[in-house]
Amino acid sequence: MIRSDKRFLKNIDRVRLFDLKNYLYRKGWKQSANNGQKWQIFKFDVDSTNSLDLILPSNESFIDFRERIQQSIEALSQIEDKSVSELLAELMVENADSVKLRLKVPKSVNSLPIEDASRHIKAIKNLFLYSGCSEIKNFPHFEQPLPAAQEFLSDFEFCHTFRGSFGFEVSSTIIKEKEDRDLFEIPSNRRIVERIARGLSALDQAVRSDDPDILISSYETALNARMCDALTQIGLGGQINFAVDIDWANILEPSEDVLFFHGLTIGEAQVSILNYASEKLKVVEPTMQEISGRVVNLHCVANPSEGGARRSVAIKVDHSEHGLIEVRLALGPDAYLQAIKAHTEGRELVASGQLQRKGNTWSLDAITSVREGLESNK
Incomplete structure (x- = not known):
């Protein structure tokens, strides 16, 4: 039963009613009726004579809202023949980009020094902060973060660490309910994540080709010097290898040049290129x-x-x-x-x-x- 699955209960809070409804629309469900303040019915036509109904609460203000969402997800998992965990994983990235950073530490290690943990988190923050700076001005290096870039950070949040090794997850919602914005304009938080992905792709190419100029010359659309520094500092200057994985929100397809990027491991070769590129970009x-x-x-x-x-x-x-x-x-x-x-x-x-x-x-x-x-x- 779902109620006994602690992992499910821990992550269910990340599924908003708005996201679940978008998932249903994307899968071909249609809203067929509602009772205004209490509930709404979604219908899925199996064939010309059979259909399925799914009842959702009309809003998130009810005391039993989470229980109703759990029941809906359990029903959907049976309808789609998926495990609850698989469906939940899809729902969590229905309307949110997810950047996961996993430290490659020995299995025998079961804790992190608190000073190291704060350094990891500060470096992750700087990666997103200075990516935001480059969305404002295409500089190869920033002495200090631009004040306007600080505002972008409100669109990102740390989530529960995930199972296996030590990891951090940063999530950002793509479309906010009742948000008034140009639907043809890519949201700033998506552009920030795309810049990180583009930089990681350029880094991978630079390492494979042994040509740091690939990374250095792409600073206008990829990594600036501070972002290079942040990536090295996440691994404490090369002391710890780590993997960066990105799950793109289903609600908005990423730009073509990063569409197929999902992850990269940062090790000694990558840190060497990052350090070199950072110094050159600062000149x-x-x-x-x-x-x-x-x-x-x-x-x-x-x-x-x-x-x-x-x-x-x-x-x-x-x-x-x-x-x-x-x-x-x-x-x-x-x-x-x-x-x-x-x-x-x-x-x-x-x-x-x-x-x-x-x-x-x-x-x-x-x-x-x-x-x-x-x-x-x-």
Whole structure:
């Protein structure tokens, strides 16, 4: 009986009435009658003379709603000659994309260090967050997540971990009941998952061809640098292999280029490509620019007026293209004193030179001028 199946009871909460009705419509059932506030009848014509009726509650407000849904699923499993678990698995992806990440740990391991678990979860969050960033702007790298991308995360939720090994499941509903949107527009949460799938496909091709440029050149539609970082961090930098599997919602077919993608295992070869691609995507070739920002760090271990002293300054720059970045400058004695004065007086420092980024580090080289700017209000 269904009531004795704890796994079923655990997952039944993920089946909404809206999803069950969509499943019935897709399978050829038609709504034939309803009693307004209490119930609704769906009919399936077996042949010209025989039909089947299925009674569903009219809404989810009734105390016995879950019990009624269980009974309906049990009846459907008999009608379709499927096990309850098979039918439930279909219903859970009727209207929701499911991204499953399974850690490949030895069978003897029965727990995870809590610090490692938080690192896995943070990396998974970043994978979706920075995928959302690329849906807003096609940048190869993001210093910080875009504020608008944070809003996309509300469309995703962690589900119960699944049986076997250690795993995480992230689910996102495709169509919300009574949602007012353009039905011809792909929802943002589906585009985010498709970008992840597209990136994993490109990663697989890059590994098979031993050509990381396949992954690097596809950043506009696939993985940006932060997404590469997130994938490596899910496996704790290569310490743990893990599998990523995607079940697409039945209600909306995915884009053609990811239609047949279902999963990939991330191991040593994949992490190596991801690390390389991330570094390359973070590189910004030197260009002559004038930057300005508040001084956030001054460092000189010797007398700054001495010619051989190493004088470094960091300024926080709100760059029109790269966002909020911290840029390092190596300065001569006079320019360093100007930086100290600007910092003391709360003014910005303005400098011209070759701005570039290597990895996560921004620097201004070949500096041609340094001066005090406007009073900083930050």
